Amino acid sequence: KAGVTQTPRYLIKTRGQQVTLSCSPISGHRSVSWYQQTPGQGLQFLFEYFSETQRNKGNFPGRFSGRQFSNSRSEMNVSTLELGDSALYLCASTYTGDNTEAFFGQGTRLTVV
Protein backbone atom coordinates (compact mmCIF):
# COMPACT_ATOMS: atom_id res chain seq x y z
CA LYS A 1 0.00 0.00 0.00
CA ALA A 2 1.08 3.57 -0.52
CA GLY A 3 3.15 5.25 2.15
CA VAL A 4 2.82 8.65 3.71
CA THR A 5 2.85 11.34 1.06
CA GLN A 6 3.98 14.87 1.75
CA THR A 7 3.67 17.69 -0.73
CA PRO A 8 5.44 19.65 -1.87
CA ARG A 9 8.89 18.16 -1.33
CA TYR A 10 10.66 21.50 -1.55
CA LEU A 11 9.49 25.03 -0.97
CA ILE A 12 11.14 28.42 -0.94
CA LYS A 13 9.31 31.30 0.69
CA THR A 14 10.09 34.87 1.68
CA ARG A 15 10.02 36.17 5.23
CA GLY A 16 6.57 37.35 6.20
CA GLN A 17 4.75 35.03 3.81
CA GLN A 18 2.66 32.09 4.86
CA VAL A 19 2.92 28.49 3.74
CA THR A 20 0.73 25.40 3.75
CA LEU A 21 2.13 21.89 3.76
CA SER A 22 0.13 18.77 3.05
CA CYS A 23 0.31 15.23 4.37
CA SER A 24 -1.67 12.23 3.15
CA PRO A 25 -1.42 9.37 5.63
CA ILE A 26 -1.44 5.68 4.88
CA SER A 27 -4.91 4.50 4.00
CA GLY A 28 -6.81 3.61 7.16
CA HIS A 29 -4.55 5.59 9.46
CA ARG A 30 -6.43 8.17 11.47
CA SER A 31 -3.65 9.88 13.38
CA VAL A 32 -1.25 12.35 11.83
CA SER A 33 1.62 13.98 13.68
CA TRP A 34 3.90 16.75 12.50
CA TYR A 35 7.54 17.30 13.40
CA GLN A 36 10.06 20.00 12.64
CA GLN A 37 13.65 18.98 12.04
CA THR A 38 16.48 21.52 12.14
CA PRO A 39 20.22 21.11 12.63
CA GLY A 40 20.13 23.16 15.81
CA GLN A 41 17.01 21.85 17.54
CA GLY A 42 16.75 18.37 16.07
CA LEU A 43 13.36 16.73 15.75
CA GLN A 44 10.61 18.53 17.60
CA PHE A 45 6.96 17.62 17.89
CA LEU A 46 4.55 20.19 16.50
CA PHE A 47 1.07 18.69 16.88
CA GLU A 48 -1.00 15.59 16.41
CA TYR A 49 -4.44 15.15 14.91
CA PHE A 50 -6.81 12.25 15.31
CA SER A 51 -10.21 12.09 13.66
CA GLU A 52 -10.07 15.78 12.74
CA THR A 53 -9.27 16.86 16.31
CA GLN A 54 -6.00 18.22 17.58
CA ARG A 55 -5.10 16.03 20.51
CA ASN A 56 -1.60 17.19 21.31
CA LYS A 57 0.45 20.26 20.69
CA GLY A 58 4.13 20.96 21.10
CA ASN A 59 5.82 24.15 22.21
CA PHE A 60 5.58 26.19 19.07
CA PRO A 61 4.15 29.68 18.61
CA GLY A 62 0.64 30.24 17.37
CA ARG A 63 1.99 30.95 13.89
CA PHE A 64 2.09 27.19 13.48
CA SER A 65 -1.31 25.64 13.01
CA GLY A 66 -2.81 22.59 11.45
CA ARG A 67 -5.97 20.79 10.62
CA GLN A 68 -7.16 17.38 9.57
CA PHE A 69 -9.88 16.55 7.10
CA SER A 70 -12.45 13.80 7.18
CA ASN A 71 -10.30 11.65 4.90
CA SER A 72 -7.46 11.97 7.47
CA ARG A 73 -5.33 14.14 5.22
CA SER A 74 -3.69 16.88 7.20
CA GLU A 75 -2.31 20.31 6.47
CA MET A 76 -0.07 22.50 8.52
CA ASN A 77 0.19 26.20 8.06
CA VAL A 78 2.90 28.60 9.10
CA SER A 79 2.06 32.28 8.97
CA THR A 80 4.42 35.25 9.00
CA LEU A 81 7.41 33.13 8.13
CA GLU A 82 10.73 33.76 9.85
CA LEU A 83 14.19 32.70 8.75
CA GLY A 84 14.27 30.27 11.66
CA ASP A 85 11.31 28.37 10.25
CA SER A 86 13.60 26.93 7.59
CA ALA A 87 13.51 23.21 8.30
CA LEU A 88 12.49 19.78 7.16
CA TYR A 89 8.87 19.22 8.17
CA LEU A 90 7.99 15.59 8.67
CA CYS A 91 4.60 14.04 8.92
CA ALA A 92 3.89 10.67 10.52
CA SER A 93 0.77 8.57 10.43
CA THR A 94 -0.33 5.80 12.77
CA TYR A 95 -3.31 3.51 12.73
CA THR A 96 -4.39 3.70 16.34
CA GLY A 97 -2.77 6.98 17.27
CA ASP A 98 -0.65 5.47 20.01
CA ASN A 99 2.64 5.49 18.15
CA THR A 100 2.90 1.73 18.19
CA GLU A 101 4.33 2.24 14.76
CA ALA A 102 4.54 5.64 13.21
CA PHE A 103 5.25 5.78 9.48
CA PHE A 104 7.00 8.89 8.29
CA GLY A 105 6.81 10.68 5.00
CA GLN A 106 9.87 12.00 3.20
CA GLY A 107 9.23 15.48 4.44
CA THR A 108 8.88 18.95 3.01
CA ARG A 109 12.05 21.01 2.92
CA LEU A 110 11.07 24.63 3.61
CA THR A 111 13.58 27.38 3.01
CA VAL A 112 12.74 30.90 4.13
CA VAL A 113 14.78 33.67 2.52
Add this chain to the structure above:
Amino acid sequence: AQSVTQPDIHITVSEGASLELRCNYSYGATPYLFWYVQSPGQGLQLLLKYFSGDTLVQGIKGFEAEFKRSQSSFNLRKPSVHWSDAAEYFCAVDSNFGNEKLTFGTGTRLTIIP
Protein backbone atom coordinates in the same frame (compact mmCIF):
# COMPACT_ATOMS: atom_id res chain seq x y z
CA ALA B 1 9.10 15.51 31.11
CA GLN B 2 10.75 12.68 29.32
CA SER B 3 14.05 13.15 27.53
CA VAL B 4 16.36 11.10 25.36
CA THR B 5 20.13 11.39 25.23
CA GLN B 6 22.34 10.10 22.47
CA PRO B 7 25.84 10.88 23.71
CA ASP B 8 27.62 10.17 20.44
CA ILE B 9 27.11 12.79 17.77
CA HIS B 10 29.22 11.02 15.17
CA ILE B 11 30.59 7.49 14.99
CA THR B 12 32.90 6.02 12.35
CA VAL B 13 33.28 2.28 11.94
CA SER B 14 34.87 0.05 9.37
CA GLU B 15 32.71 -2.04 7.12
CA GLY B 16 32.24 -5.45 8.68
CA ALA B 17 32.92 -4.21 12.20
CA SER B 18 30.37 -4.35 14.99
CA LEU B 19 28.35 -1.32 15.99
CA GLU B 20 26.75 -0.05 19.15
CA LEU B 21 24.87 3.24 19.34
CA ARG B 22 23.99 4.48 22.78
CA CYS B 23 20.67 5.83 23.98
CA ASN B 24 19.65 6.85 27.48
CA TYR B 25 16.21 8.02 28.46
CA SER B 26 14.79 9.86 31.38
CA TYR B 27 11.30 8.81 32.30
CA GLY B 28 9.41 7.75 35.40
CA ALA B 29 7.73 4.65 34.06
CA THR B 30 8.58 2.16 31.36
CA PRO B 31 8.32 4.05 28.12
CA TYR B 32 7.82 2.89 24.61
CA LEU B 33 11.25 3.06 22.96
CA PHE B 34 12.14 3.27 19.31
CA TRP B 35 15.09 3.45 16.98
CA TYR B 36 14.70 5.20 13.64
CA VAL B 37 17.12 5.62 10.76
CA GLN B 38 17.25 8.56 8.37
CA SER B 39 19.16 8.63 5.11
CA PRO B 40 20.09 12.04 3.66
CA GLY B 41 17.07 13.94 2.42
CA GLN B 42 14.70 11.20 3.50
CA GLY B 43 12.13 10.64 6.19
CA LEU B 44 12.50 8.33 9.15
CA GLN B 45 12.30 4.56 8.94
CA LEU B 46 11.52 2.49 12.00
CA LEU B 47 14.25 -0.04 12.81
CA LEU B 48 12.76 -1.54 15.94
CA LYS B 49 10.62 -0.82 18.98
CA TYR B 50 10.26 -1.92 22.58
CA PHE B 51 7.03 -1.88 24.53
CA SER B 52 7.33 -4.67 27.06
CA GLY B 53 8.40 -8.28 27.46
CA ASP B 54 11.69 -9.58 26.15
CA THR B 55 14.28 -6.88 26.67
CA LEU B 56 16.24 -7.84 23.56
CA VAL B 57 14.35 -6.83 20.46
CA GLN B 58 15.15 -7.63 16.88
CA GLY B 59 14.59 -5.20 14.10
CA ILE B 60 15.02 -4.85 10.40
CA LYS B 61 18.33 -4.81 8.53
CA GLY B 62 20.00 -7.00 11.13
CA PHE B 63 19.73 -4.51 13.99
CA GLU B 64 18.87 -5.34 17.56
CA ALA B 65 18.51 -3.33 20.75
CA GLU B 66 18.51 -4.16 24.42
CA PHE B 67 16.39 -2.43 27.02
CA LYS B 68 18.12 -2.12 30.38
CA ARG B 69 15.86 -0.60 32.98
CA SER B 70 18.60 -0.34 35.61
CA GLN B 71 20.69 1.80 33.26
CA SER B 72 17.79 3.59 31.56
CA SER B 73 19.35 2.58 28.29
CA PHE B 74 18.21 1.25 24.96
CA ASN B 75 21.37 0.71 22.91
CA LEU B 76 21.28 -0.27 19.27
CA ARG B 77 23.64 -2.94 17.98
CA LYS B 78 24.61 -4.64 14.78
CA PRO B 79 27.24 -7.38 14.59
CA SER B 80 28.58 -6.43 11.17
CA VAL B 81 27.88 -3.14 9.44
CA HIS B 82 27.51 -2.63 5.72
CA TRP B 83 28.32 0.51 3.76
CA SER B 84 24.59 1.01 3.23
CA ASP B 85 24.14 1.47 6.99
CA ALA B 86 25.69 4.93 6.78
CA ALA B 87 22.92 7.26 7.91
CA GLU B 88 21.68 9.14 10.96
CA TYR B 89 20.12 7.16 13.76
CA PHE B 90 17.56 8.49 16.20
CA CYS B 91 16.41 7.04 19.46
CA ALA B 92 12.91 8.08 20.53
CA VAL B 93 10.55 7.65 23.43
CA ASP B 94 6.79 7.75 23.60
CA SER B 95 5.52 8.97 26.93
CA ASN B 96 2.70 6.42 27.06
CA PHE B 97 0.56 8.91 28.87
CA GLY B 98 -1.67 9.25 25.89
CA ASN B 99 0.34 12.13 24.55
CA GLU B 100 1.11 10.04 21.52
CA LYS B 101 4.03 12.11 20.46
CA LEU B 102 7.60 11.06 20.09
CA THR B 103 10.51 12.70 21.87
CA PHE B 104 13.68 12.21 19.90
CA GLY B 105 17.32 12.22 20.80
CA THR B 106 19.68 14.47 18.88
CA GLY B 107 20.80 11.66 16.63
CA THR B 108 24.04 9.84 15.88
CA ARG B 109 25.58 10.13 12.46
CA LEU B 110 27.17 6.89 11.35
CA THR B 111 29.99 6.87 8.83
CA ILE B 112 31.27 3.63 7.36
CA ILE B 113 34.82 3.38 6.05
CA PRO B 114 35.92 0.64 3.66
